[in-house]
Amino acid sequence: MDPMEALITQIQGLSSSAADLSRLHTILKQATADVSLRSYSDHLPSLLSNLDPSLHSLGFLFILDASIASPVSKPQAEIFVPIVTTFIAACSVEQIQLAPDKFVSVCKKLKDQVVLLEAPIRGVAPMLTAVRKLQVSTERLTPLHPEFLLLCLLSKCYKTGLAILDDDIFEVDQPRDLFLFFYYGGMICIGQKRFQKALDLLHNVVTAPMSSLNAIAVEAYKKYILVSLIRHGQFSTNLPKYSSSVAQRNLKNFCQPYIELANSYGTGKIAELEEYVQTNTHKFESDNNLGLVKQVVSSMYKRNIQRLTQTYLTLSLQDIANTVQLNSPKDAEMHVLQMIQDGEIYAMINQKDGMVSFLEDPEQYKTCEMIEHIDSSIQRVMALSRKLATVDEQISCDPIYLSKVGRERQRYDFDDFDVPQKFNI
Amino acid sequence: MEGDDETSGPMIDEIYANGDGGDNNRTRKPIFSGDQLDIEVYASLYAGRTKIMRLLFIANRCGEKNNTTMQLEALRMAYDEIKKGENTQLYREVVQKIDGRLGPGYDLDVAWAENVDRRAEQKKEKLENELNAYRTNLIKESIRMGYNDFGDFYYAHGQLGDAFKSYVRTRDYCTTSKHIIHMCMSAILVSIEMGQFTHVTSYVSKAEQAPESLDLITVAKLRSATGLANLEAKKYKLAARKFLETSPDLGSHYNEVIAPQDVATYGGLCALATFDRTELKNKVIDNLNFRNFLELVPEVRELINDFYSSHYASCLEILGNLKANLLLDIHLHDHVETLYDQIRHKALIQYTHPFVSVDLNKMADAFKTTVAGLEKELEALITDNQIQARIDSHNKILYARHADQRNATFQRVLETGRVFDRDVRDMLLRSNLIKHEHNLRASRKL
Numbered sequence: 001m002d003p004m005e006a007l008i009t010q011i012q013g014l015s016s017s018a019a020d021l022s023r024l025h026t027i028l029k030q031a032t033a034d035v036s037l038r039s040y041s042d043h044l045p046s047l048l049s050n051l052d053p054s055l056h057s058l059g060f061l062f063i064l065d066a067s068i069a070s071p072v073s074k075p076q077a078e079i080f081v082p083i084v085t086t087f088i089a090a091c092s093v094e095q096i097q098l099a100p101d102k103f104v105s106v107c108k109k110l111k112d113q114v115v116l117l118e119a120p121i122r123g124v125a126p127m128l129t130a131v132r133k134l135q136v137s138t139e140r141l142t143p144l145h146p147e148f149l150l151l152c153l154l155s156k157c158y159k160t161g162l163a164i165l166d167d168d169i170f171e172v173d174q175p176r177d178l179f180l181f182f183y184y185g186g187m188i189c190i191g192q193k194r195f196q197k198a199l200d201l202l203h204n205v206v207t208a209p210m211s212s213l214n215a216i217a218v219e220a221y222k223k224y225i226l227v228s229l230i231r232h233g234q235f236s237t238n239l240p241k242y243s244s245s246v247a248q249r250n251l252k253n254f255c256q257p258y259i260e261l262a263n264s265y266g267t268g269k270i271a272e273l274e275e276y277v278q279t280n281t282h283k284f285e286s287d288n289n290l291g292l293v294k295q296v297v298s299s300m301y302k303r304n305i306q307r308l309t310q311t312y313l314t315l316s317l318q319d320i321a322n323t324v325q326l327n328s329p330k331d332a333e334m335h336v337l338q339m340i341q342d343g344e345i346y347a348m349i350n351q352k353d354g355m356v357s358f359l360e361d362p363e364q365y366k367t368c369e370m371i372e373h374i375d376s377s378i379q380r381v382m383a384l385s386r387k388l389a390t391v392d393e394q395i396s397c398d399p400i401y402l403s404k405v406g407r408e409r410q411r412y413d414f415d416d417f418d419v420p421q422k423f424n425i
Numbered sequence: 426m427e428g429d430d431e432t433s434g435p436m437i438d439e440i441y442a443n444g445d446g447g448d449n450n451r452t453r454k455p456i457f458s459g460d461q462l463d464i465e466v467y468a469s470l471y472a473g474r475t476k477i478m479r480l481l482f483i484a485n486r487c488g489e490k491n492n493t494t495m496q497l498e499a500l501r502m503a504y505d506e507i508k509k510g511e512n513t514q515l516y517r518e519v520v521q522k523i524d525g526r527l528g529p530g531y532d533l534d535v536a537w538a539e540n541v542d543r544r545a546e547q548k549k550e551k552l553e554n555e556l557n558a559y560r561t562n563l564i565k566e567s568i569r570m571g572y573n574d575f576g577d578f579y580y581a582h583g584q585l586g587d588a589f590k591s592y593v594r595t596r597d598y599c600t601t602s603k604h605i606i607h608m609c610m611s612a613i614l615v616s617i618e619m620g621q622f623t624h625v626t627s628y629v630s631k632a633e634q635a636p637e638s639l640d641l642i643t644v645a646k647l648r649s650a651t652g653l654a655n656l657e658a659k660k661y662k663l664a665a666r667k668f669l670e671t672s673p674d675l676g677s678h679y680n681e682v683i684a685p686q687d688v689a690t691y692g693g694l695c696a697l698a699t700f701d702r703t704e705l706k707n708k709v710i711d712n713l714n715f716r717n718f719l720e721l722v723p724e725v726r727e728l729i730n731d732f733y734s735s736h737y738a739s740c741l742e743i744l745g746n747l748k749a750n751l752l753l754d755i756h757l758h759d760h761v762e763t764l765y766d767q768i769r770h771k772a773l774i775q776y777t778h779p780f781v782s783v784d785l786n787k788m789a790d791a792f793k794t795t796v797a798g799l800e801k802e803l804e805a806l807i808t809d810n811q812i813q814a815r816i817d818s819h820n821k822i823l824y825a826r827h828a829d830q831r832n833a834t835f836q837r838v839l840e841t842g843r844v845f846d847r848d849v850r851d852m853l854l855r856s857n858l859i860k861h862e863h864n865l866r867a868s869r870k871l
Contacts, residue, residue: 053792170853172861199849207851209858242855311807314819353817365835374835384849390854395860 007031008050011059015095021058025098028062053087057095060087065102068109081122084110086128093133103134104143111147121155124148131164140171143177149184152301153191161188179205180217186223190292195231202227206251207243217247218254219287225258226292230299235262257270257283261293270300270325301326301335302344307360309345317354329354461546462750464498468506473681475755477506477515482755484522496525504531511545512583513538522605545582552578567657569598576611589615589624602635613650616681622654631653649683654692662699663766668692669708673717691717691757693725697732698767700845702775705733738791739771744768770811773802777812777823782843785821796821 007027014024051060064087064171068080084106096103107130114123127148134142145164152161165185170311172178182205189198205220218253225236228235231278237259239248252259257280264276277293284290304324308315317336326332346359363370397403453837464483468476487496501525507516520533556571572595579588592611599605609632616624629651632639639647652667668688675685696709709715709729719726724743729742742764751761769792776791779782789799803823806812814825 052533168850170850170857172854172858175858175862178858204851204854207855209855210691211862241850283776307808309806311816313815313817313824315816316818353819357819358815360829361832363832365832374839377839377846381846382840384846388849388853391856395856398860 002208008059011056011069015056018094021095021098024058028059028319030100031062048083053090057087057091058098061091061096061099061102061106065106065109068106068113074116077116079111081113081117084113085122085126086129088133091133096133097136100134100142103130107134107144108147111151114151115154116409120151121157123151124155124160126152126159128160129175137171138167141169141172141177141181144389145186146177146180149181149188153184153187156191158188161185161195162192165189165201168230175208175210176216178208179214179220182208183216183220186220186227190227191224195227199224199227199231206247207240208245210244213246213250214255217249221251222255222258222287222289223292225255225262226296228419229262229265229348230292230294231356232264233303234301237262265296265300268300268304270297271303273297273300302339305332305335305339306345312358314355314357317349317356320356417422462495462753464495464502468502470677470686471680474510474512474583475681477510477512478618479505479755480506481519481522481730482758483753485568486753486758493526497523501527501531504747508534508537512539513541513545515583515684545578548578565600567601569595569604571669572598573607573611573858575616580615585615585619603697604637605635606632606638607814610643610646613647617650617653620657622657624766625650625654629658640674641674642676642678645672646679646682647678648672649675649688652688652691653683656695656756659760659763661760661767662697665692665695665699666708669696669712669715672714685718686721689715689722689725689756690751690754693719693722693729694751694757694764694768697729698764698771702733706730732768733774735775737776738793740772741769741793770806771801773806774812777803777814777825780823781825783823785816785823 010027011024014020014027019053025032033302048060048063051063053060064084068084074082087166088107088110100235107127110126111123114120125146131142131148134144148164149161152158152376158344161184165188169181170180185203186198189195202220205217206224208217210217225235237252239251261273261276261280264273267273274297277297281290284293299323305320308323317332320336321327321329321332324332324335333349336345336347336349340347340349347360348359349355349358364375447769462483464480468480471479480499483679484496484499484503487493487499500519504516504519504523504527507519512674517533520531523531525532541771552571552574556568556575559567559571572591576588576591576595579585579591579601592608592615595608596605599608609628612628612631613625616622616628619727629647632643632647638860648667648671652664652671655661655664655667666750669692671688671692673685675688692715693709696705700708710733716726719729724747727746728740728743731737731743748761748765752758773792776788784797785799789796796801803812803814807814807816812826814823818822
């Protein structure tokens with residue numbers, strides 16, 4: 001009998017109970033290792049039609065993976081993408097979680113193919129399903145997270161990307177996945193203008209433990225500087241103490257133009273900032289950060305106007321234009337209007353005499369929504385501290401940790417010096 | 426809205442009346458008055474090297490401003506003063522500066538200079554021989570005297586560095602606390618002349634370690650020297666405290682460094698710039714000791730009283746009048762601008778403090794400035810969070826802004842919660858990453 005047909009029969013027969021599945025898994029692994037699957041890669045697609053992706057997910061997965069092992073051409077990709085998409089949609093969670101690395105490899109190939117077809121949007125929905133199916137818990141980062149975010153970025157489906165960014169990630173297999181995940185996540189949040197979230201995500205990249213500098217961290221640091229300027233109007237080159245020494249020492253050297261930009265921003269002189277941006281346009285452009293840099297410049301106007309609301313109750317548009325260094329009262333009006341619309345300031349423009357009245361924040365913290373919001377924050381913080389306590393407990397019981405700490409303490413333990421080892425017969 | 430009227434009680438009226446009379450007093454008092462500095466009276470307050478240096482400083486300042494009459498006057502007096510001493514190097518410099526402009530009486534007197542130099546040479550030789558003799562005999566007291574003489578000799582000849590070294594060397598041969606204090610006082614004197622104010626502080630604290638042998642005058646000297654050191658270090662509040670602690674026993678005993686008038690001016694200005702109202706009242710106005718000093722410089726006294734009773738216009742006017750002469754002061758000139766700015770800011774803050782709303786026009790009148798200028802000043806102070814108010818630029822009114830504690834607390838709580846949330850999550854993540862890497866390393870080792 002054709003070994004392939006035998007394999008198919010086995011898959012069909014052994015896809016029901018858990019014990020059967022683990023036997024099948026061993027068989028399949030052997031088959032892959034023997035290269036026997038590879039050699040039939042040409043008619044593998046036709047074999048797949050004999051299998052039901054929802055019932056025989058494990059077998060389907062192995063054969064699918066084998067069939068797209070080699071680099072594919074565009075027409076081939078056109079064939080594979082729908083197969084993989086249906087498979088991801090239909091496959092059973094229990095079965096694919098037996099062979100997560102195969103599943104990841106298939107999904108990564110899907111990503112390559114949609115990128116090859118220049119239609120990344122076709123991969124977004126299946127990839128999200130894949131992420132959801134693969135992850136054991138929402139706290140775990142899968143290798144598919146960054147792939148999914150990348151597809152979102154490429155297809156500009158930022159909103160879809162936000163869906164998984166709201167999950168808290170605590171567990172990670174591959175540091176590289178984590179760096180990419182936060183970096184892409186930061187970019188998606190920038191696209192959605194959720195700068196605070198973006199800042200948090202990029203902050204994670206920059207402060208993550210690393211033993212040597214990587215390009216992702218450098219790029220993230222550049223964006224971190226820019227977003228920090230947009231969001232807070234200031235930037236401090238000091239990283240927190242817990243960030244790795246490599247990052248603390250070296251990141252700055254790779255981002256000199258950005259640091260200088262931040263310094264120039266700090267002086268509060270808009271003309272200087274614009275001139276600096278002008279002279280360094282090509283540097284920012286080559287980093288693909290020019291758009292963000294432009295947002296930094298325009299945020300300076302906003303910040304200056306915002307500062308005026310702290311000092312003035314009323315101010316003429318002409319005075320605003322003068323103080324903020326805008327060309328005309330008309331420009332000032334546009335800026336103020338835009339900011340009122342965005343909820344960044346509270347003000348009223350009196351067009352008759354060209355005066356702007358700045359108002360106080362109308363939020364009185366009395367509404368039900370606000371109380372609900374506060375309550376949910378409290379709940380969240382309480383849950384977090386519980387988690388913190390559990391983790392603390394776990395770590396203090398971790399034998400590896402204890403042995404490390406114990407070893408270090410021994411070195412300084414005075415009793416040990418009383419009877420030196422070599423004299424102790 | 427009428428700031429001046431509302432705050433003035435009966436007591437303040439009295440002070441105010443006193444302040445009005447200040448104009449008459451002012452003409453009688455020569456020091457730091459609004460009129461041009463009377464150099465002769467000014468110089469008579471000081472003795473020794475500082476007199477010369479102060480005169481030369483005034484001459485330089487006036488030279489920069491092309492005030493030739495005053496410059497020459499100062500140089501002439503400096504010349505006369507130097508002629509009494511033995512500092513030929515300084516003499517030559519001054520003669521060069523005079524450059525024949527004061528007539529033949531003030532040309533270079535070569536014979537005198539050479540004579541002095543020769544004598545100095547001889548004296549130095551004599552001192553050296555004496556000191557060597559003492560050193561071979563190992564008589565501590567004599568060695569100390571020898572070094573001390575050397576210090577005096579160098580000081581008289583303007584070699585301050587050597588003088589300082591010689592004085593400090595006497596330290597090893599000091600047997601009583603009196604000697605130590607003498608050494609400290611000499612070292613302080615020379616360091617002030619050199620402008621090394623860090624030495625001043627360290628020798629003051631050394632001298633204060635032997636409190637039992639300090640007499641009142643010495644204590645006052647030490648206080649004023651510390652005040653000077655703090656002033657130069659821009660620690661104005663400390664400087665003010667030290668000057669205020671200086672007892673009136675100081676008199677003119679320390680005129681080789683500081684005149685009692687200076688104590689009043691320095692202390693008064695520093696206090697105005699850095700003290701709050703209660704401190705000003707308790708430590709300056711009600712301070713009996715310091716009142717004695719203030720009597721010497723009524724302008725500063727008026728200034729402080731005006732400030733305290735919120736007569737800012739006259740207060741700022743006096744400040745304006747004093748400025749030109751304060752800039753001629755060898756110690757204060759660098760700090761005048763900063764102190765003035767601080768005093769002005771404090772005046773602005775105090776002016777706005779009691780009101781819910783302030784008419785900017787009236788306020789500008791009170792501060793002798795334009796509304797636009799005032800607006801800028803207020804804006805800076807509000808941005809610095811020194812005044813809690815907002816400007817109604819349309820109606821030119823300043824409204825006090827009472828921070829809504831409740832809202833601010835809510836805002837802060839939410840923000841703190843958010844930061845905590847983020848930090849804890851980051852921390853958990855990082856700890857997991859570290860654990861992961863640790864495990865990785867452990868498994869690699871196996």
